[in-house]
Amino acid sequence: MLDKELRSMIGEVKDGRMDRRAFITRMAAVGLTAPLANQILALGGVAMAEGASTYKPTKRGGGGALKLLWWQGPTLLNPHFATGTKDQDGARLFYEPLACWDPDGNMKLVLAAEIPSIQNGGLAADGKSVTWKLKPGVKWHDGTPFTADDVVFNWEYAKDPATSALTIATLRDITVEKVDNLTVRILFNKPTPFWADAFVGAPNTIIPKHLFKDYMGSKSREAPTNLSPVGTGPYKFVEFKPGDLVRGVLNPDYHMPNRPYFDSVEMKGGGDAVSAARAVIQTGEYDFGWNIQVEDDVLLRLEKGGKGKTVYAVGGDTEFIALNFTDPNTEVDGERSSIKTKHPLFSDPAVRKALSLLIDRESVKKAIYGRAGRTTANFLNGPEKFVSKNTTWEFSIEKASKILDEAGWKPGADGIREKDGKKLKLLYQTAINGPRQKTQAIVKQACQKAGIDVELKSVVASVFFSSDVGNPDTYSKFYADMEMFQIPLSQPDPSQHMRRYLSTLVATKENKWQGTNFPRWVNKEYDATIQAADGEMDPVKRAALYIKANDLMYQDTVFIPVQHRLKVEAAANNLRPVVSGWANETDNLFDWYREE
């Protein structure tokens, strides 16, 4: 859509000449979804729409017990120390952020009184500050009032490196100041188009100052409240056994009307995904099962005449195969896959192109992911406004063979293609995980038919994703030709996700392989695009830049997307869970209820 036309439309909405709904419909007509339209309006100076609530109950409580089954239970309950989403999920039962994300990627208010916008003065036009108004009258579970001091404290607490909070990354580069008792201002040191990171969503919930102020820095581990949270959330803490159980009861003073519906909540941990699906769908012992990554056949079988069903949420998680742009078999200065080398086979773009034609995404979807997957040509699959429409994918052994033939890769006596004495033999590694091994097999078979010999390797997940400098099998060392996994897109914005592949961030021995650019892909145009997007306040131009970044990756075949993966959960038939692909499962728990 033309930029000018869009602008005039935003102006119309602002002046009240066009209503919000009409604008969103017009946007949908050109392929842009509601969350995008809303964000465009927000940055265009119209307040962002608040996510609609589907909550029906008209009184607080009376819903009995809500039994949640997390096959990996939370191991700690301080959100600042959460190592994985399971810990954030557990802490979110009691602690709350200022706002959270609904299934459409819209913002829903929790502890904030209104969504900051340029109109209400919350957003600075230069993108260098955001001001949040807090809901008045909110009380911590022990009766102490919640104020701006608490928000400021969370920033001070986490940004101190001695605290070793994992939220430091979100909070260290910003400044949080108290304007008055119920207003805080967040200052950024550069224009920040995505301002809704700090204090938004389950990873960024707020802990009480009065209980943690004596336990900052190196004393952080001694805080008794680490294990018995006192929050502002819909449920009050009762009991916690790491890895096994978290229990809470209804908070009678909860700040949202008629909520929560359930009288108590219980989150049980342990076991595996298949038996969790069985306990929810087949026997109905539990109401909700988290992260049911189980083959679709199994789920379909369980759902027949069962007591529950599967629930899907669309986010932006992409399972991909990354290609190594450096040589994993040559050692330079004691370093394999060194940036000083070029991959002997992949330096020929024809080989990379041929490989992308050999990944049968449709079969992978049919045989493995089923309802939990979507085929895609893009690395960046969401939010919708950032998804490129310029790309296509296909599976064709003939075309791949033709490309290789034309590039001079001729089959040798053993059927494996070679050129200048180099054979097309590839090492393909991934983490151990049922669907991944099956995908490997599908890819290997197709490659074989095209005359490429693929050797498969699978590494235990805890090693593959480890930062252990001494281990050769980590994904960041990348001592293989291609590797497959996914990096979750944990917020409805691609900036952090796409920044990883800047050429300055290549993983090397020098930075102890902590550089995030593990394919070791260097592209000046990509760098320039990402840097431009980082400071671009115009939402339309910004989206265009990320689409361009995605397309650059596509043209160079840096990643071969295997599947756009959906979140899969299991829920009892009468439960009405609200699950967002952009947030943790418990982020919208206050809106859950049971249909009688």
Add this chain to the structure above:
Amino acid sequence: MSQYVLRRLMIAIPSLLGISVVLFVVLALAPGDPFSELATNPNVPPEVQAALRAKFGLDDPIHLRYLHWLNAMLHGDWGFSFVSRMNVDTLILQRLPATLYVIGSAQILALLIAIPVGVYAATKPYSLFDQIANTLAFVGFSLPTFFTGILFILIFSVTLDWLPFVYTTDIKGTGIHWVLEMIRQAIMPVAVLGLFQAASMTRFVRSAMLDVIRLDYVTTARAKGLGQAKVIVKHVMRNAMIPVVTLIALQMPAVFGGAIVTEQIFRIPGIGSLLISSILSNDTPVVMAVTFVFACLVVLFNLIADVLYGWLDPRISLR
């Protein structure tokens, strides 16, 4: 006697030290690190991960780390879990009741089956009862617990809907209702584990009994006119129990160590599931503490078995 016990305890110290060195080195050499989950989280920059490694001392040389650990252990500090950020002893104590209850009941069930069946089978070798008992014992210890566990779940939970298959530690209700629920949810795991143990133990009891039952003094006892029951219980069993006691004593640490597979299947929050989840998340302080406590228990129960021999057979002298 007390001198003997004291001497044995003194000997245990170097062996425990040796065990701890081996455990520590193996764990330190094992690949992976506790912060691996952070690696794919785009929100957490690598420097934060590196800072955490430094904070928890993961980058120190191995001998320093061992000495730190040993010093702390001697002061009663079992370590600090990387993953849960709490003391390891609290974590273990939380898991102990469920383990003791389920695994302990399973052991008792195993004994209640194995001793009568084994003894009775031995008194009538190659009878129909003996044949059936033998066959079932073979079937019992040939089937792994993960198989019988899932089979039980499919039959009793899914098809018949009689028993729950998720073990909960916070059963609602009090008094008799609570007790009944506790029993109901433990039936399947206890049966799975108990029957498995009973199978091999039955064979053991039977053969120990058969060894003794043929001896001359048994014939003498019978010749004196003692009744069958008295001969078997007072004269045969007491002697046959010596090897059985060794077996049971060596299995006692397992009661504390939990049963990894069964605990995982039924989601019993015991020591076994703590151990496996800690291994998977590379939470070395917890793994170290659990395995080391386990080693201590093995040493301790060996000693108890030796002391029990003296009581069972006064001819064995402890010096």
